[in-house]
Amino acid sequence: MIAWMNWTPTVAIFFAVIAGILAVMTVYEIVSPCTERKGFLPIATTRGDRLFIGLLSAAYIHLTFLAVSDITLWVALAVSVAWLLVLLRWG
Amino acid sequence: MQKVQNNKAWWLVLPVFLLVAFSALIPLMTVVNYSVQDIFGPGQAFFVGTEWFKEVLTDERLQDSLLRQFIFSGAVLLIQIPLGIGVALMMPKSGIKGSLCLILLAIPLLIPWNVVGTIWQIFARGDIGLFGWGINQLGIDYNYTGDTLDAWLTVLLMDVWHWTPLVALLCYSGLRAIPEAFYQAAEIDRASKWAVFRYIQLPRLKSVLIIAVLLRFMDSFMIYIEPFVLTGGGPGSSTTFLSQTLTTMAIGQFDLGRAAAFSLIYFLIVLLISWLFFTAITHADKEK
Numbered sequence: 482m483i484a485w486m487n488w489t490p491t492v493a494i495f496f497a498v499i500a501g502i503l504a505v506m507t508v509y510e511i512v513s514p515c516t517e518r519k520g521f522l523p524i525a526t527t528r529g530d531r532l533f534i535g536l537l538s539a540a541y542i543h544l545t546f547l548a549v550s551d552i553t554l555w556v557a558l559a560v561s562v563a564w565l566l567v568l569l570r571w572g
Numbered sequence: 573m574q575k576v577q578n579n580k581a582w583w584l585v586l587p588v589f590l591l592v593a594f595s596a597l598i599p600l601m602t603v604v605n606y607s608v609q610d611i612f613g614p615g616q617a618f619f620v621g622t623e624w625f626k627e628v629l630t631d632e633r634l635q636d637s638l639l640r641q642f643i644f645s646g647a648v649l650l651i652q653i654p655l656g657i658g659v660a661l662m663m664p665k666s667g668i669k670g671s672l673c674l675i676l677l678a679i680p681l682l683i684p685w686n687v688v689g690t691i692w693q694i695f696a697r698g699d700i701g702l703f704g705w706g707i708n709q710l711g712i713d714y715n716y717t718g719d720t721l722d723a724w725l726t727v728l729l730m731d732v733w734h735w736t737p738l739v740a741l742l743c744y745s746g747l748r749a750i751p752e753a754f755y756q757a758a759e760i761d762r763a764s765k766w767a768v769f770r771y772i773q774l775p776r777l778k779s780v781l782i783i784a785v786l787l788r789f790m791d792s793f794m795i796y797i798e799p800f801v802l803t804g805g806g807p808g809s810s811t812t813f814l815s816q817t818l819t820t821m822a823i824g825q826f827d828l829g830r831a832a833a834f835s836l837i838y839f840l841i842v843l844l845i846s847w848l849f850f851t852a853i854t855h856a857d858k859e860k
Contacts, residue, residue, distance in 0.1 A: 487617045492605045524855055537847065540840050547622055548629040554622060 499536075506532060520572045531572045535565035600839075607832035624833035634834065636809070637817040641793060644728070644813060648792040649785060651732055656739025656784065657777070660747055661769070663740070674744075677737040689801025692730040696802075716803065720810040727799045727811050731792065739784045746780035747773060779853065786849040793842065814838060 506529065515528040522534070539561035546557035607624055611617045628634055659677070664670040683691070696716050698704040707714040716726040750773065758768045796815040799805065805812035818838065822831035 486602060486605070487609060487611070488605055489608060489619055491608060491619070491621075492601070495604070496601060524851060533847075537840070537844060541844075544625065544629060544837065544840070547626050 502532070522568075522572045526572060528569065531568050532565075534572070535561075535568045538564060538568075603832045603835055605832075606828050607836055609829055611828045620829065624829045625837070628830060628833045628837060633809070634817060637812055637814050640810075640812070641814045644795070645789055645792045647728055648731055648735075649788055651728070652736045652739050652788055653781065653785060655732065655736050657743050657781075659736065659740040660743035661773070663744055665748070674741070677740055679737075680734050681737050681741075683734070685797040686801050688730060688734050689798045692726065692733075692798075693802050696726050718807055720807055723803050723807055723811050727802060730798055730802060731795070734798070735788060735791065739788065742780050742784045743777055746777045750776050782849065782853050786846070786853075789845065789849070790842070793845075 510528070517525045517527050519525045520531075522531075526534070542561045542564065543554060543557045546552060546554060546560075608619060608621060609617045610620045610624075663673045663677075680688070695701045696704045698708050698715055704714060704716070713719075714722050716722045754772050754776075755768065758772060763771070794815055795813055796819065799811050799813060800816055803811045805816050815838075818831060818834055821827050821834065
């Protein structure tokens with residue numbers, strides 16, 4: 482399966498994690514539906530909105546790390562995860 | 573009749589979801605996959621991690637074309653949006669004149685991109701083109717194939733000619749949706765033309781304008797065929813915009829990994845800006 486179209490394990494893990502997050506969020510939404518609320522972001526957001534903002538900013542955080550420094554991307558990942566959690570809780 | 577309360581209707585979305593998966597998600601995943609590999613041919617792919625991204629982000633040629641792209645899209649919006657509003661305001665409100673204006677305005681929109689490029693390529697030539705010849709006759713040295721500024725102005729003018737009608741048509745429909753009572757009230761108050769525009773027409777055009785800005789931004793940000801036909805990206809690389817750089821890389825040099833990394837960054841920029849616009853639109857709707 483993974484040899485097809487030169488799929489690499491890294492990319493497989495990347496998409497599996499995103500699919501996993503989406504699945505968990507779906508289940509979470511069914512178990513306890515969220516309501517729109519206003520946190521520190523300038524707009525009222527739902528849980529899904531905050532996840533999207535978090536993932537998008539994670540991409541930019543990684544790109545910024547790549548562009549301006551030689552620090553390992555694990556640091557960027559840690560920053561992104563921390564930012565995502567802050568965003569989901571207080572955003 | 574008793575209403576059924578459940579979420580089973582979501583299953584009806586399944587066919588669309590599958591279609592989108594095949595037409596968008598899987599290609600996107602493929603691009604992500606290519607972006608972390610160096611591919612020489614079938615069976616000859618090597619995992620390189622984020623090397624391509626690093627290279628793309630620090631490549632001056634790409635930074636230059638990104639900068640050019642932002643300047644171009646900015647200029648397009650700055651010219652076309654006010655001009656489109658102006659044209660819409662001056663158009664007759666109804667009758668045969670109104671219909672005639674609508675038809676005339678819509679003509680540039682119906683012309684395919686490559687034809688627009690060809691039209692302007694000939695139109696702006698100094699020897700056989702009416703526009704180029706006319707400018708030269710005025711004593712101005714104009715040559716879009718040799719001079720950077722001339723090339724830029726020609727590409728901009730072409731885009732303004734091609735797409736301002738879209739903004740004008742959108743604004744025209746927005747203006748027609750303003751009830752007559754608003755104007756009558758303004759007349760009773762002896763509001764000036766400027767006040768009518770500032771406090772009645774402009775606020776009422778807000779949602780139409782957001783759509784116009786979004787459409788014009790996206791289109792100009794992805795522009796490819798028109799400048800490619802008109803100037804070929806030249807002189808030098810002065811009108812080489814992002815998608816042309818990308819195409820040269822992916823198809824001309826067959827540099828799949830680098831082109832994939834570049835496309836993803838391009839995609840992220842477009843995604844971010846579309847999301848900002850989308851949020852602005854939905855936010856504006858909620859405020860109402």
